Amino acid sequence: MNRRDFLKNTAMVLGGLSLPLTAFKILTPKEIFASTGDKAKTRWVFLVDTYKCVGCGMCVKACKLENEIPYDANVTRTWVERYVITKEGKTFADTPKGARDGFTTSKIDLGEGKFQDIKKDDIDKAFFVPKLCNQCENPPCVQVCPVGATYQTDDGIVLVDRKWCIGCGYCIMGCPYGVRFFHPVYHTAEKCNFCYHRITKGLKTACVLACPFGARQIGNIKDPNDPVTKVIMTERVGILKEEYGTKPQVYYLGLDREVK
Amino acid sequence: MKSHIYRPLLVVAGLVCIILMARFFYVPKDFGVHGRGYMYGWYREDNIKFWEDFKVKYQGTEYCKDCHSDKYESIMTTPHAIIPCEDCHGPAVDHPSEPPKLAIDKSRGLCLRCHSSLPYPTSGRSQIRGIDPETHNPDVECVMCHNPHKPSLEGLK
Numbered sequence: 001m002n003r004r005d006f007l008k009n010t011a012m013v014l015g016g017l018s019l020p021l022t023a024f025k026i027l028t029p030k031e032i033f034a035s036t037g038d039k040a041k042t043r044w045v046f047l048v049d050t051y052k053c054v055g056c057g058m059c060v061k062a063c064k065l066e067n068e069i070p071y072d073a074n075v076t077r078t079w080v081e082r083y084v085i086t087k088e089g090k091t092f093a094d095t096p097k098g099a100r101d102g103f104t105t106s107k108i109d110l111g112e113g114k115f116q117d118i119k120k121d122d123i124d125k126a127f128f129v130p131k132l133c134n135q136c137e138n139p140p141c142v143q144v145c146p147v148g149a150t151y152q153t154d155d156g157i158v159l160v161d162r163k164w165c166i167g168c169g170y171c172i173m174g175c176p177y178g179v180r181f182f183h184p185v186y187h188t189a190e191k192c193n194f195c196y197h198r199i200t201k202g203l204k205t206a207c208v209l210a211c212p213f214g215a216r217q218i219g220n221i222k223d224p225n226d227p228v229t230k231v232i233m234t235e236r237v238g239i240l241k242e243e244y245g246t247k248p249q250v251y252y253l254g255l256d257r258e259v260k
Numbered sequence: 261m262k263s264h265i266y267r268p269l270l271v272v273a274g275l276v277c278i279i280l281m282a283r284f285f286y287v288p289k290d291f292g293v294h295g296r297g298y299m300y301g302w303y304r305e306d307n308i309k310f311w312e313d314f315k316v317k318y319q320g321t322e323y324c325k326d327c328h329s330d331k332y333e334s335i336m337t338t339p340h341a342i343i344p345c346e347d348c349h350g351p352a353v354d355h356p357s358e359p360p361k362l363a364i365d366k367s368r369g370l371c372l373r374c375h376s377s378l379p380y381p382t383s384g385r386s387q388i389r390g391i392d393p394e395t396h397n398p399d400v401e402c403v404m405c406h407n408p409h410k411p412s413l414e415g416l417k
Binding site: 040050051052053054055056057058061062065066067084101102103104105106120123125126127128139142143148149150151152153154159161162163164193196197198200201203204206209210212213215254 | 295299310312313317342346350374376
């Protein structure tokens with residue numbers, strides 16, 4: 001090996017090594033906020049305050065009625081999970097019917113018709129966590145679609161083209177958050193789209209509107225005066241499954257490590 | 261070239277031409293790479309309009325308060341002021357033209373969504389006055405005694 005080859009190879013190896021490092025970088029809200037590369041003036045984000053949620057499930061009911069998801073089918077675009085952590089360190093989680101009818105009993109639904117009641121004195125902490133589509137900055141569900149039936153708009157919302165979807169279900173498998181399902185009527189992939197028909201008209205999403213406690217909020221992270229942007233920038237917020245690198249855009253206040 | 265080679269080749273070439281022509285007519289003009297690039301932005305642009313034009317059903321309390329100002333003002337003085345009208349009365353859609361009358365949910369289940377007592381120390385739920393649905397007058401609708409627009413015990417009918 002002569003000196004020219006040695007220098008060439010060294011430069012190549014260094015270049016190759018530095019590439020993956022940037023690829024693994026996790027985008028912070030500030031960076032998304034500051035990104036001026038694209039011309040979009042809007043980037044929709046969501047803020048959930050789990051301290052305020054009481055598990056009434058009005059959001060789930062409103063979502064189903066607003067977005068024409070068959071009411072009695074056991075599928076929903078948004079749902080509320082209940083977490084009960086006992087003094088023994090056991091974690092129980094359930095979401096009967098996606099909390100469409102709220103949580104009216106202290107009995108935890110274990111599935112297969114089994115229920116477990118947990119006594120008040122055994123509870124260490126217990127709370128509710130609303131879930132919905134994270135409108136990821138790197139949506140894996142969009143990457144796997146073979147026909148271009150699901151895509152991300154310039155303002156960050158992942159939509160499904162019902163006319164184009166062939167129902168292969170790759171996206172349903174690809175979503176790490178389990179947000180997608182088959183629509184029982186159209187037999188195409190279905191998901192939460194932050195009520196795209198409402199937010200583009202300046203309205204709040206149906207779930208935000210229906211929540212009496214202000215546990216759910218929607219905002220535009222590119223607007224520095226947006227109250228949601230201010231909370232995300234200045235308070236301690238968490239996101240779900242950060243390790244997947246999907247860069248989810250639903251931020252949570254009061255997230256616990258038991259929440260997956 | 262021998263005919264047993266070029267004849268199948270011709271068939272294949274013909275098939276490719278037919279497929280390409282079918283594709284040309286079948287794939288709409290607005291299908292292609294858009295804003296977010298090939299990986300996330302490969303779609304039919306017309307579909308955005310489909311989702312934007314989806315019917316709005318929940319109109320919000322502001323929509324109700326002008327015609328039903330008496331109800332609005334009375335509930336605003338109670339702890340139930342935070343509950344949007346449509347949570348109990350159902351989505352307004354185009355009311356009063358369609359539907360002319362909204363079906364009110366007066367079921368026990370609706371009240372229990374918040375008022376079934378759950379002793380969860382780290383949730384707002386524990387701060388709401390609650391009952392045990394199994395012992396507190398089961399089989400009777402809540403609205404028999406409680407007025408949802410005036411829910412405190414002083415407001416008993």
